[in-house]
Amino acid sequence: MTLAEAFAALPPSLHTPILRIEDRAGICRFAAARAPATADGAFHVASVTKTMTAAVILQLIEEGAFTLDTQFDDLGVIDPALTRGRLDGGITIRHLLSHTAGIRDTMEDDATTLGGPAPGSVIGRLMLDPAKHWKPFDPARPDDASAGVINHFFASGTADARLAPPGARFHYSDTGYMLLGLLIEHAGGEPLHTAYRRRLFDPAGVADIWLAYREPARLPEVDQYFGEVPVLASGVSLSFDWAGGGLVATAAALATFLRALLAGALFRHAGALAAMQDWKAPDGMAAPRTGVGLGLFRVERDGMVLIGHSGAPAARMFTDRESGLFLTGTANQAIGAADWHWPLLALARKEFA
Secondary structure, rough: HHHHHHHHHHOHHHOOEEEEEEEEOOOOEEEEOOOOOOOEEEEHHHHHHHHHHHHHHHHHHHHOOOOOEEEEOOOOOOOOHHHHOOOOOOHHHHHHHHHOOOOOOOOOOOOOOOOOOOOHHEEEEEOOOOOOOOOOOOOOOOOOOOOOHHHHHHHHHHHOOOOOOOOOOOOOOHHHHHHHHHHHHHHOOHHHHHHHHHHHHHHHHHOEEEEOOOOOOOOOEOOOEEEEEEOOOOOOOOOOOOOHHEEEEHHHHHHHHHHHHHOOOOOHHOOOOOOHOEEEEOOOOOEEEEEEEEOEEEEOOOOOEEEEEEEEOOOEEEEEOOEEEEEEOOOOOOOOOOOOOHHHHHHHHHHHH
């Protein structure tokens, strides 16, 4: 079976998959989509955004704003009266970047339940009020769990139910990246979407990417599905994830960005990129992840080792270092699509590597 045939045979449940394969020189070797999506169409990249957030944090570290080992509560991003006993006790920037801060994730966890998503989590509440527009944080209403995602973290009791000492275990956390987004705005003195564009996208030559709900859309966005439910057409607001998952992009934009990042073009010194790829395997991290860096993962399956990041609707931004291929795109399906890209990459290796 060829790559084109395999893509055409993807199950109907994926609805609107998009795939792009580039070689190490940046030449597109394959691009396809299922209508009404197009190969150059834009889609919600979800947690792929975390790589961009981490890159800006590493730039601020290069500029001397703080270090990887600076404790978050020492930086004055949030009133210490709110963070005391919740975000103190040694939680560093490195812990937040590597999902090892020992905190629950208010996006999917509540004070008593991990994941699910839990009934008292942000996504649990979103099921009751899907059109609600979430702010990242409203410091004027710290005790109002509806005022913002970080407000919810503190006011719902989720922040009080710590999981582990900092550094002791891995627990994937959008909350940690929301906090890092607040830090970017606090330390850099500009809105997050402005920081992304000025620091990352313009230098990398990436145009077709933007932070949804914070700046104008640059292209129409193809819908994503939760099972058989079209998320955007159903009126669901995806405003909740911001620095942890708020970007919309084309597959070509993701490939261009990842290539620039891994070439070191976005940093002043090689140490920043090396830190992002300083792979650790903490307790709690499961396959196919075999290493967590800072805003990047190493994932392995069937002898293939990829570096990059995934997003909830099965969005993908990876490079296969052995073959030099870059795989970007999305299944646009949040249920049952986690492995959609692996067989396609295996075929791409045979055809193009």
